[in-house]
Amino acid sequence: MAGYQRRLLDTELDELLPALAAVAIEGPKGVGKTATAQRRADTSFELDDAEQQRLLAADPARINRATGTVLIDEWQRYPAIWDDIRRSVDQNPQPGRFILTGSAAPVVTPVHSGAGRIVQLRMRPMSLTERGLDTPTVSLTALLAGTRPQIEGEASMDLPAYVEEILRSGFPGIRHLPPRARRAQLDGYLARIVERDFHDQGYQVRKPATLRAWLQAYAAATATTTAYNAILDAAAPGESDKPAKTTTIAYRDVLTQLWLLDPIPGWLPVDNPFARLAQAPKHHLADPALAARLLNLDAATLLETTPQRRPHGRAMIGQLFESLVALSLRTYAQTVEADIAHLRTRNADHEIDFIITGPGGRIVALEVKLARTVDDNDVTHLHWLHTKVGDLLADTAIITTGPYAYRRPDGIAVIPASLLGP
Incomplete structure (x- = not known):
């Protein structure tokens, strides 16, 4: 074709x-x-x-x-x-x-x-590898093998380029459109969900504005473990006639049926060496472009470095970048028959963005950092995890927006997001 x-x-x-x-x-x-x-x-x-x-x-x-x-x-x-x-x-x-x-x-x-x-x-929206931005030089398969492969490569992508990919989306029919047409298509996609798709699933939306507000609140919770009650409160702040919990559960159920929610579950290792692990999922929509459009975020807002212009937008850039990485990792993990989760202890003293479990049970732990460089503070949780699971840990890495892939002296890999593939 x-x-x-x-x-x-x-x-x-x-x-x-x-x-x-x-x-x-x-x-x-x-x-x-x-x-x-x-x-x-x-x-x-x-x-x-x-x-x-x-x-x-x-x-x-x-x-x-x-x-x-x-x-x-x-x-x-x-x-x-x-x-x-x-x-x-x-x-x-x-x-x-x-x-x-x-x-x-x-x-x-x-x-x-x-x-x-x-x-x-x-099938998910296009991963970074499928978009053809850079040729991957690091393989998730090799990381899971536990052979500590050589990490090298130079990416063409920088932070503005990743922001552009967040906004362009991974939908093949949308991503190559001019910016205004792309925004119109994403708006139409979201409107169709509220106005038609819920009805097709047998659910009558009595207050479309309330569903839209819930979607916006869910988008704002991207890459967090925010409780669903808190998402409901954010969707209807100060309202005495908030939708019933059963209504918002129905929202979540129908959006799941439409494959539009793609949360990352909490990690539960088979041989659990941890006393306390949280199990709440991290929230993600099917494509971070949908979250950005729901929140009316553009590149200028996301890249703004001063607090005068919509500071919430600048705060969202890290969450949306993590969601872009999550979309890609879910695709790679499925390709290599692996599972994906996140780790968070109940008192939140240790968090790791992604735990990839391959065939045989060995894991790769990945952290996401919205920066070009990595320092010792960024790898603290990865070192902690190694002390807990030992040889179960096949490899560890920080996913960045920087140009170079390499291995630190402590063995932790540093990988630009566009250079990681299946």
Whole structure:
């Protein structure tokens, strides 16, 4: 397909489709699921088209008569197709038969989970590696191997360039637009969530302004473990008729069904050497560009160095940069079959931004610093973690906005965000 930019998910599909009969690609609207699936499909059924829904409802066996790989696009619009495919796979488990794509969890849950028949993969907005900004020189796979690989490379990116990437987003159809058109598209994306997507998920939004305010408060809590009650208070400060807790729980549930919330869970090691670990998730939207747009932040505000102009914007730059790194790390971790979490002790005396757990249970600990350079104060928590877990710790690193990748004399790697890849 002309103009297609290969995604890391393609690497997973290259490995899985020759062995599996059915794969479901799930993620928020606009991340590129259909474009990726269409490159591998011989026949397509687009279920956001009511006529195609009716055709399949009248004759479910059409999927069995189709030749080659069959794409079922937006399958959640007709949830019965899930069980039709599951039964078809039971009868004929030939590899590469079906690809499903979905941008929301179905309102009507399929009768069967599909376990053992349909393998589900998450697709996110484009990571830094997928955006082609720099050629990665450091591999997450090598870090997880525990061989302490040589760390080197020079990045072309600096802080203004990372801010631009936050604002441009990782949505393929949005990121290359001129700035005003891009802002309009992001505004339209958010408006569609409030005005249409909630309704499509069976939830009637009685006060759209309240949902919008909750989204803004969640965006302001990006990369923090702020309690949901505090997010609610921030969304409706001083109001006597705040929405009920059940309402805001519904907001969270529907946004999760739409794949728009992508929190990082708290770390719980299998052999827990810690007396007290907090488990609250760190909040992240699917793309930090959505958070920036909800808060009406632009590059000038985020890069402002004096307190006169909207100081809250300057305070958000670190959180949004961490969220950009989180988006990339989640994509890399999935590619290499690893899990991602964060570490925070309950009294908050030790925090580590990311704990990546690879096959076999060894971990890589990563801190994010919005700076070009690293000093001894920045690595305190990483040294502390090594004293707690010993050889379980395969490697440690600080992710920066600086130009150079290298290893410090104490063994901790310093890696520009654009130079880290899967």
